[in-house]
Amino acid sequence: xxxxxxxxxxxxxxxxxxxxxxxxxxxxxxxxxxxxxxxxxxxxxxxxxxxxxxxxxxxxxxxxxxxxxxxxxxxxxxxxxxxxxxxxxxxxxxxxxxxxxxxxxxxxxxxxxxxxxxxxxxxxxxxxxxxxxxxxxxxxxxxxxxxxxxxxxxxxxxxxxxxxxxxxxxxxxxxxxxxxxxxxxxxxxxxxxxxxxxxxxxxxxxxxxxxxxxxxxxxxxxxxxxxxxxxxxxxxxxxxxxxxxxxxxxxxxx
Amino acid sequence: xxxxxxxxxxxxxxxxxxxxxxxxxxxxxxxxxxxxxxxxxxxxxxxxxxxxxxxxxxxxxxxxxxxxxxxxxxxxxxxxxxxxxxxxxxxxxxxxxxxxxxxxxxxxxxxxxxxxxxxxxxxxxxxxxxxxxxxxxxxxxxxxxxxxxxxxxxxxxxxxxxxxxxxxxxxxxxxxxxxxxxxxxxxxxxxxxxxxxxxxxxxxxxxxxxxxxxxxxxxxxxxxxxxxxxxxxxxxxxxxxxxxxxxxxxxxxxxxxxxxxx
Numbered sequence: 151x152x153x154x155x156x157x158x159x160x161x162x163x164x165x166x167x168x169x170x171x172x173x174x175x176x177x178x179x180x181x182x183x184x185x186x187x188x189x190x191x192x193x194x195x196x197x198x199x200x201x202x203x204x205x206x207x208x209x210x211x212x213x214x215x216x217x218x219x220x221x222x223x224x225x226x227x228x229x230x231x232x233x234x235x236x237x238x239x240x241x242x243x244x245x246x247x248x249x250x251x252x253x254x255x256x257x258x259x260x261x262x263x264x265x266x267x268x269x270x271x272x273x274x275x276x277x278x279x280x281x282x283x284x285x286x287x288x289x290x291x292x293x294x295x296x297x298x299x300x301x302x303x304x305x306x307x308x309x310x311x312x313x314x315x316x317x318x319x320x321x322x323x324x325x326x327x328x329x330x331x332x333x334x335x336x337x338x339x340x341x342x343x344x345x346x347x348x349x350x351x352x353x354x355x356x357x358x359x360x361x362x363x364x365x366x367x368x369x370x371x372x373x374x375x376x377x378x379x380x381x382x383x384x385x386x387x388x389x390x391x392x393x394x395x396x397x398x399x400x401x402x403x404x
Numbered sequence: 405x406x407x408x409x410x411x412x413x414x415x416x417x418x419x420x421x422x423x424x425x426x427x428x429x430x431x432x433x434x435x436x437x438x439x440x441x442x443x444x445x446x447x448x449x450x451x452x453x454x455x456x457x458x459x460x461x462x463x464x465x466x467x468x469x470x471x472x473x474x475x476x477x478x479x480x481x482x483x484x485x486x487x488x489x490x491x492x493x494x495x496x497x498x499x500x501x502x503x504x505x506x507x508x509x510x511x512x513x514x515x516x517x518x519x520x521x522x523x524x525x526x527x528x529x530x531x532x533x534x535x536x537x538x539x540x541x542x543x544x545x546x547x548x549x550x551x552x553x554x555x556x557x558x559x560x561x562x563x564x565x566x567x568x569x570x571x572x573x574x575x576x577x578x579x580x581x582x583x584x585x586x587x588x589x590x591x592x593x594x595x596x597x598x599x600x601x602x603x604x605x606x607x608x609x610x611x612x613x614x615x616x617x618x619x620x621x622x623x624x625x626x627x628x629x630x631x632x633x634x635x636x637x638x639x640x641x642x643x644x645x646x647x648x649x650x651x652x653x654x655x656x657x658x659x660x661x662x663x664x665x666x
Contacts, residue, residue, distance in 0.1 A: 309511050
């Protein structure tokens with residue numbers, strides 16, 4: 151197969167799968183006589199998107215900004231934590247169990263508390279994103295920093311490199327493929343975090359739209375929001391994949 | 405016995421024990437190894453796997469501290485990795501996020517030497533092993549043999565006094581291996597660095613060495629030191645030399661296998 155036709159297939163397959171899923175959805179609604187306030191038809195969802203075309207961009211933008219701010223904050227905090235864990239046995243033993251325990255807390259339960267502490271603005275949403283997506287980033291970065299290939303470890307030691315030099319020239323670059331695994335898990339969770347944040351005490355954003363449409367039994371509107379969220383997740387995920395190809399081109403060659 | 409003034413590396417009663425886990429006695433990897441290596445000498449360490457030859461090389465390099473005994477280089481004890489000692493590994497250990505020339509210049513960067521001065525030397529070395537046109541290429545575009553050549557350039561770039569080589573050609577195919585051993589001899593002939601070369605190949609050990617040090621496993625001990633007096637560059641292809649090479653190889657073969665039978 152040529153590269154061109156392979157690329158075509160890699161686009162065609164998910165498109166076909168999506169079309170099939172929409173077809174089944176339509177068929178099921180028609181076969182089981184689901185009323186529209188329970189499950190709207192794909193056409194009704196499309197209509198909701200079209201009718202609110204001036205309303206959705208600003209709501210989506212709010213959610214996107216919260217997602218990205220929270221995600222960038224998670225990367226900074228997560229990588230810093232991971233470095234601390236990877237380079238200090240003491241910190242590993244003290245921080246790590248706390249992180250694991252904290253990750254087990256249902257984040258939704260924290261949403262009202264965050265609102266109580268930080269008010270109704272963007273801050274509690276950004277923090278919710280941080281709480282929900284920092285863990286995989288810490289985990290993957292720490293794993294990456296600790297799994298430097300043995301021969302590179304010996305090489306850098308034989309050159310009597312300082313800790314900082316070793317980190318800069320060997321440990322960090324060799325951890326990058328691992329870090330990107332964490333980032334890709336994290337970005338999907340980040341969107342979820344922003345929406346959960348908007349479920350409580352928000353006046354804007356797609357999460358807020360979903361809650362509000364539920365109160366009005368406008369299910370098509372909720373579905374339309376979910377469609378936008380899904381598209382947003384996919385775009386952000388593949389943006390990271392592209393970034394990875396740019397920064398870590400060697401990962402595909404080993 | 406080696407004359408006192410020429411000695412560059414002195415190993416005196418070096419022993420190494422490795423912990424084997426709880427409630428098990430430690431394993432003795434090296435026992436009472438004493439050896440003098442002259443300046444500009446090419447010494448090969450040969451033995452079966454597990455005879456501690458790589459461990460000995462790591463002790464000389466300062467990567468590993470021996471359980472007992474002492475190692476002196478140029479009259480001063482080894483306490484850690486030294487700037488004038490380069491180590492070459494079985495795997496190329498190149499950094500895939502750097503191109504070839506940047507990899508060769510890594511030691512220059514780590515030792516904070518002037519990159520401009522060494523860039524010329526790095527290119528000369530790459531030219532010497534036929535890699536100059538690949539200087540800006542990515543590592544994954546190079547074959548295994550080419551990668552190991554680049555690693556050799558990296559080991560030589562800071563012009564070290566001693567080159568320690570841990571089975572550097574073991575992972576290569578037979579033809580590439582022969583190419584590289586010829587190239588190594590040529591490079592060594594130019595500036596006569598002191599080289600300690602670990603191998604499990606008898607032919608390679610004899611072909612390259614001024615002296616072959618034979619080691620026996622469990623515990624690792626020196627059983628024989630064999631002088632190879634042949635003009636260089638040596639190659640397996642020259643019949644006049646191959647007679648002597650074969651004789652030495654046969655002797656080593658006997659030694660390595662006789663111990664096993666005993």
